[in-house]
Amino acid sequence: MATLSKQKIGSVLAKQGILIAFAVFIVAFTLANNKFLTVDNVFSVVPASAKQGVMALGVTFVVISGNLDLSVGSMMSFSTIVVLDLHDKIGPFLAIPAMFAMTLCLGAFIGILVGYLRLNSLIVTLGMLSAIHGLTLTYSGGQNMDIADKEGTWFSVFGQGTALGIPVPILIFALLAAVLGLMLSRTPFGRKVYAVGGNGTAATFSGIRRARTVFMCYILSAFCVATAGLIQASRSLGSQNTVGQGLELEVLAAVILGGASLMGGSGTIFKTVIGVLILGFIQNGLLLLGLQFYVQYVVTWVIIILAVWLDIAAKRGRLWSPIA
Amino acid sequence: MQPGALSKALKNGAIWGFIVLELIFFSVAGEFMSLSDTAFMDWENMLLLLKQSAPIGIIAMGMTIVMVNGNIDLSVGATFAIAAIILLDSMTWPFMAAMGDWAIPFAWLFALIVGTLLGALNGLLVWKTGVDAFIVTLGSMLGYRGIVFMFNGENPTSHLNWTLVDFAEAEFLGIATASWFLLAATGAMWFLMTKTVHGRNAYAIGDNREAAVNAGIRVGPHMMINFAIIGFLAALSAVVFYSESGSVNPNDGQLYELWVITAVVLGGTKITGGAGSVIGTFGGVIAIQLLRKGLGHIGADTSTVNLVIGLILIAVLFLDRQLNVKGKEALKV
Amino acid sequence: MTDTKPILRLDGIVKTFPGVRALDGVSFAVMPGEVHALMGENGAGKSTLMKVLGGIHQPDGGAIYMGDEQVVMSGPLEAKAKGIVFIHQELSLAEELTVAENIYLGELPRKSFGRVDWKTLAEKTNAILKKLRVGFDALTRVGDLSIANQQMVEIARALTVDAKAVIFDEPTASLTDAEKVVLFDVISDLKADGVGIIYISHRMEEIFKITDRISVLRDGQYQGTVATPETDEERVTQMMIGRKLDLTRNALHHELGDVALEVRGLSCGKLYTDISFEVRRGEVVGFYGLVGAGRTEIAETLFGLRDPSAGQILLDGEEVRLNSPVDAIARGISLVPEDRKGQGLVLGMNCRDNMTLPQVDDLTAGPFVAEGAEVAIFDQYRDQLDIRTPGWRARVGNLSGGNQQKIVIGKWLSMHPSLLIVDEPTRGIDVGSKSEIHKLLRGLAAKGYAVMVISSEMPEVLHVSDRIVAMYSGRIMRTFTSDEVTEDSLIQAISGLGGDGKAA
Structure with missing residues (x-):
């Protein structure tokens, strides 16, 4: 009986561990610093994590389909630079759709390579990380990109505006999370993503077009990246070429923290959102406690390893791995 | 000739063929486009290239055995930076400073030990927790970088020791110190991977892990040793490089993992493990450095280098797939 | 045999997994110089028992004795050190390594500084390979060998140590007849050296040819041990399935409808050649043959997963091109695949x-x-x-x-579907579910479905089929109606003997 209840506790922890951890964090930080759980603070934390969050939504699809996307960071730099450049050249009305189209083309390129040509996604997106970075530098000539008239443009609304008292980046993140969450959990496409990631061969044997499904995941990922680029560009109205550098790993960390397996087939949008929030709040909480930003790196390291470790430990029913 | 032998020969020689192509292309293109008067295939230029390959190259040798073993290490850039800081910082410690130039070997030793331990920690985590190496080292890439910042915040750490600089800038038989270290690391890893039981077991584990387990090979310690090796080599790379430069930024080494993995994959190591060679990796390292230098020679800037390397990596993967393509009657899954 | 002590004895082994009692008090003993067959249906517990013996699983009860001494197998290495060698059914070879390295995997001979002693390694390996009379040497890369030769490498592993007991798990699954002879020679050499051999196989003719005693497992329980010369196939089968083997044919025929599927001269590279048959509505057509005869590949072609190199597929009289499962499903074809x-x-x-x-x-x-x-x-x-x-x-x-x-x-x-293809529908499932699935297949035919059943089990094919297509090495040897088929003629046809001479 004792072992049974232990197992039960284990499985509850495994399923809801991330939520429990999140709750513990909030409580601990709130106790440590009474500014932590205030509306002001929350509204300042979430917009800062909104672009990572939006990208994490897309990467969740890619990861569930059994692949990786390491190119999102450099792709976001690309979208940010492009939209800022076009803003002054053709105006925001045309710049935004043009930027989306260009980013989606990059996503489609990766989708063809990984989906239809079945190349290893780790290496392909690693290559694209470098290639898109080069593309961005070529496009900008290595210069920072700034909007000439920073005061007089409505373009800043995506990053700096508020609606109904809520910052627009939060609204975009929430809306996208809701739509993509429903898409993943409730639509035939979402079902196919899980099937392809869970067992691609069985999915093919069930008449699912595996290549097309993977392709669509990368398109979605690129769409999210473009949205994140829009938020970033609109928040800062000027940017370096390397604005997204390293974000691919932060984003992947959030998705993994949410419990998606790199083997594919598992994970949800809801859990990814929690993963994003945990990383965002750690960052913010540690700063409020007066700690330097780099402490957050170390804490994130510990949390990621612990989260994934406990997750698989609960699944295999023992803490230590059976590797001899 | 056995069937498949041609494609295999093609694959094994591909990286060297690619290097020759690069040499020809840049020599010819350099004639028309180069801003400088010197020829690309200049002996001095080639020696410089070898020296410049050293930081990435030394780490790539470690990545080869880790990837052949079926793992990956994303934290090498951060380990590189930590080792560099230990090297430079330790020489300012009071007891070390008191020793004068005798502090140098100790500083080297400290840096190498720390690198080895950081690598071994990765390996231990992979072994004991059973978490995928990709995730473990993704985490420690952040964590180790955090540790780097703890030394000096965002300020660079500097310490110039002229004896050290002299040693690092020295040349022996016309070849720079850094190049010697690259060659030594390549030779040592080649010996380890082709001649020793540990190396052969590493291949077996990466190739068919279950078979290795069934044969009683202890997978965990092998993985840990290999991670310790890459940690050691990352530190060695830092030690060689920063002995000369004398100043390290907390962001140094960032994206090294990408360059290193690119070199290893270009050199023909299988991403899933079980196949690959140190010699191939050496070719991959040279090919990348040639490309960087060559593009610079014909007047292209860094952006083009990034673009070209990314696309070449994908092209290599694509060609590899085409060479291994199965018959027309194969199952389409 | 009573005067010698068993070399290896299992006593009341129990192993449970959550919800399943995989082994329930299994006891048997292997004498030195004996070939001991271990038989049982899929899922009877043979492989679990072997994993317990190899130290991969720890038993929940019972004990293992070697000689007089009780032993605990903590892992594969310890089992090997104690002289127990496994020849696995699934090849566990590292393809990129050489034959020699694979044979001595985990125990490469060493020189100073942990170097591999290549010379000794090659000498020892070539000596073993010579005994096996194979056509490759120690330095061949395993990935370059045929499957059968890879199996021989696996077998060579048994000869590296001073083995006390060798366990062969379905060793002949991919061997040709000539290679089997070599294997049986190896086994009799081992036997002459006083090694105890456990031989796991489904092939009755091999069991009766080379083994001395037979132990049977059913649903994790030990059913008894019999001396091979004193028993026959029927009694062993009865022990395995708990009742007499049902070799009755399907006698009930339904009203046959139109031709749902017609295949004309279909070929796919080397996998199968010149295949022609038809399936009518209300009919079950069984495909019988050895593993590798090309039956599964035909099914995969019909499901759009392989491109045929020649021939036509006609559904309801209309020629179709099936490029993917999506096409096949749209045309009303369903495939229950082999690998569940x-x-x-x-x-x-x-x-x-x-x-x-x-x-x-x-x-x-x-x-x-x-x-x-x-x-x-x-x-x-x-x-x-x-x-x-x-x-x-x-x-x-x-x-x-x-x-x-x-x-x-x-x-x-x-x-x-208008055409249902089932590939090995009852592989690895219990007897009760088996007969239910058979009933179901007959019932579907009665409702007017056209059904193709691919199976390697003769009772199953006999039981459900209206007609039986016998295949050998990528060709159709003969088509039987359920009235005319006999076991002998069926076995001859799938072994490439006799048949109607069309392809022989």
Whole structure:
């Protein structure tokens, strides 16, 4: 009986561990610093994590389909630079759709390579990380990109505006999370993503077009990246070429923290959102406690390893791995 | 000739063929486009290239055995930076400073030990927790970088020791110190991977892990040793490089993992493990450095280098797939 | 044999997994110089027993004795050190390494500084290879060898140590007749050296040719040991399945409808050549042959997973091109694949989602999947096929083999196909579920489905088929009606003997 209840506790922890951890964090930080759980603070934390969050939504699809996307960071730099450049050249009305189209083309390129040509996604997106970075530098000539008239443009609304008292980046993140969450959990496409990631061969044997499904995941990922680029560009109205550098790993960390397996087939949008929030709040909480930003790196390291470790430990029913 | 032998020969020689192509292309293109008067295939230029390959190259040798073993290490850039800081910082410690130039070997030793331990920690985590190496080292890439910042915040750490600089800038038989270290690391890893039981077991584990387990090979310690090796080599790379430069930024080494993995994959190591060679990796390292230098020679800037390397990596993967393509009657899954 | 002590003795071994008692008090002993057959149906517990013996699983009860001494196997290395060698059925070779390195995997001879002693290694390996009379040497890369030769490398591993007991798990599955002779020579050499041999195989003729005694497992329980010369195939089979082998044919024929599928001169590279047959509505056509005869490949071609190199496929008299499973499904073809876990199911998904996977695009309400309709489909087939599961939310990976197979069958029945292809429908599932599935297949034919059954089990083919197509090495040897078929003629046809001479 004792072992049974232990197992039960284990499985509850495994399923809801991330939520429990999140709750513990909030409580601990709130106790440590009474500014932590205030509306002001929350509204300042979430917009800062909104672009990572939006990208994490897309990467969740890619990861569930059994692949990786390491190119999102450099792709976001690309979208940010492009939209800022076009803003002054053709105006925001045309710049935004043009930027989306260009980013989606990059996503489609990766989708063809990984989906239809079945190349290893780790290496392909690693290559694209470098290639898109080069593309961005070529496009900008290595210069920072700034909007000439920073005061007089409505373009800043995506990053700096508020609606109904809520910052627009939060609204975009929430809306996208809701739509993509429903898409993943409730639509035939979402079902196919899980099937392809869970067992691609069985999915093919069930008449699912595996290549097309993977392709669509990368398109979605690129769409999210473009949205994140829009938020970033609109928040800062000027940017370096390397604005997204390293974000691919932060984003992947959030998705993994949410419990998606790199083997594919598992994970949800809801859990990814929690993963994003945990990383965002750690960052913010540690700063409020007066700690330097780099402490957050170390804490994130510990949390990621612990989260994934406990997750698989609960699944295999023992803490230590059976590797001899 | 056995069937498949041609494609295999093609694959094994591909990286060297690619290097020759690069040499020809840049020599010819350099004639028309180069801003400088010197020829690309200049002996001095080639020696410089070898020296410049050293930081990435030394780490790539470690990545080869880790990837052949079926793992990956994303934290090498951060380990590189930590080792560099230990090297430079330790020489300012009071007891070390008191020793004068005798502090140098100790500083080297400290840096190498720390690198080895950081690598071994990765390996231990992979072994004991059973978490995928990709995730473990993704985490420690952040964590180790955090540790780097703890030394000096965002300020660079500097310490110039002229004896050290002299040693690092020295040349022996016309070849720079850094190049010697690259060659030594390549030779040592080649010996380890082709001649020793540990190396052969590493291949077996990466190739068919279950078979290795069934044969009683202890997978965990092998993985840990290999991670310790890459940690050691990352530190060695830092030690060689920063002995000369004398100043390290907390962001140094960032994206090294990408360059290193690119070199290893270009050199023909299988991403899933079980196949690959140190010699191939050496070719991959040279090919990348040639490309960087060559593009610079014909007047292209860094952006083009990034673009070209990314696309070449994908092209290599694509060609590899085409060479291994199965018959027309194969199952389409 | 009573005067010698057993070299290896298992006493009351118990092994439980959550919810299953995989081994329940298994005891038997292997004498030195004896070839001891271990038999049982798939899932009877043979492989679990071997894993206990090899130290991969620890038993929950009972003991293992070697000689007089009780031993605990903590792992594969210890088993090997004690002189117990396994020849695995699934090849466990590292393809990139050489033959020598594979044979001595885990115990490469060393020189100073941990170097491999290549010279000794090659000498020792070549000596073993010479004994096996194979046509490759120590330095050949294993990946360059044929499957049969790879199997020989696996077998060579038994000869490296001073083995006390060698366990062969289905060693002949991929060997040619000539190679089998060599293997049997190796076994008799080992036997002459006083080594105890456990021989696991489904092939009765081999068992009766080379073994001394036979032990039988059924559902994890030990059924007894008999001396081979004193028994016969029928009695062993009876011990294995708990009743007499049912070799009755299908006598009931339905009204046959139109030709649903016609195949004319279909070929696919070296996999199969010049295949022609037809399947009518209301008819079950059995495909019988050895593993590798090309039956599964035909099914995969009909399901759009392989491109034929020649020939035509006609559905309801109309020639079709099937480029993908999507095409095949649209044409009303369903395939219950051979490899249930690899090809049939997404083990991490729940029962309902697995069952409705092929039609998830059509089960929609607005943009969303209509979950009500899905549950309705699941309930219908759960009741019809008597699938035992805690509910549709249960992960398919947690179900028993029989229930998993029924999920796959339900998945394809719910598509209402006009042609249903089932490949090894009862592999690895218990006897009860087997006969249910047989009944179901007959029932489907009665409802007017055209059914193709691919099976390697003769009783199954005899039991469900109206006609039987016998295949050998990529060709159809002969087609039997269920009235004219005899076991002998069927066996001859699938061994490449006799037949109607068309392809011989």
